[in-house]
Amino acid sequence: MTDLFRGELVRLTAEEPQTLAAAFSRWNRDSEYTRLLDFDPIHMWSEKKMKERLEKDLDTDPPKEYFFQVRELAEDKLIGFVGLFPIWAHGNAWVGIGLGERDYWGKGCGTDAMRLALQFAFMELNLHRVTLDVFEYNPRAIRSYEKAGFREEGRRRQFILRNGRRWDEIEMGILRGEWLKLNGK
């Protein structure tokens, strides 16, 4: 059987709230990261508050969201997260990904983590498609998603206001059939 949680560069893990809270709290101090991640302004939660929020999630099992942490294989270093939010009745899921450790940007780690997320979506959750949103000002992410097999499905025009300028929000999707073909299945 396929190793669902191990890619070429990264693996998917579950971390203790304390470990994750420390990482999130640190990553959120990097505004370039937070502005690539979300169009809502990010709050600088304390480690304590972040930990409380993460501990609350422990009460929901199975979870509404399949949320993984990403560790780089060579150093076994926690570098980011990836989460799938399924809409079961329609076989669709939203995926979100973030690499808080900047030293690991542009090295294929994000693409590898996304490939694992897609494999999980199609081979374990048996979904029909996966959807994501990405901002026009994030071409590095767009290229990574294309490498993982996503294609653009349209643009919400001028959806985001940042630095006094309007930017499109780009929607991308991949169908099960496309993923199977891409992976020689």
Place this chain on the structure above:
Amino acid sequence: MLDIQTQLFEAQDVRFGPIDHETHPEIESKWTHDAEFMRLFDLKPARPLSPAMVKKQYEAIEKEVDEDKNLFYFTIRARADDRLIGKAMLEWINWTNGNGWIWLGIGEAESRRKGYGSQALTMLLRYAFAELSLFRVSAALAEYNQPVLHLFRKFGFVEETRRREALHRDDRRWDLMCYGLLRSEWEEQVKAGGAR
């Protein structure tokens, strides 16, 4: 000069009003037994709701309006007798970026195809742009909801994204269409004497 006399919640045949927790649950419960309406109005699995369940939903809606400040909810009433015929809302409003999502539906079967939806949409857009000062609004609509897609295009909405096969109903896959309208496009419509 601000035209403060214009009644934002009054149209020719319909008006917007608040929820009536006494009389509306029974009416809306009937709508939820109309599978066709439910599948056109909502993307979530359709299910019949008892009046008590509808009442709970109303309470949840008013709680969300009160606490989250990013939802505006209106009941659509017939002007002739103030009876409930539908609902309209602006939700997931993102104040930082000036955008929001709209939903509306005429639940009363005999009130459909009379232009009431069009009048409600006119009021809802005026509210979004002239009162909430949003920059743009979005609407998510099923590919099979052709009459409403047509109505939105008439109001100047543009097809922006097409989520391929994102809906699974009656053992068929359908696309989910997301339409968008910018404030500037709405203003042109109004100037041209269209969607006031």
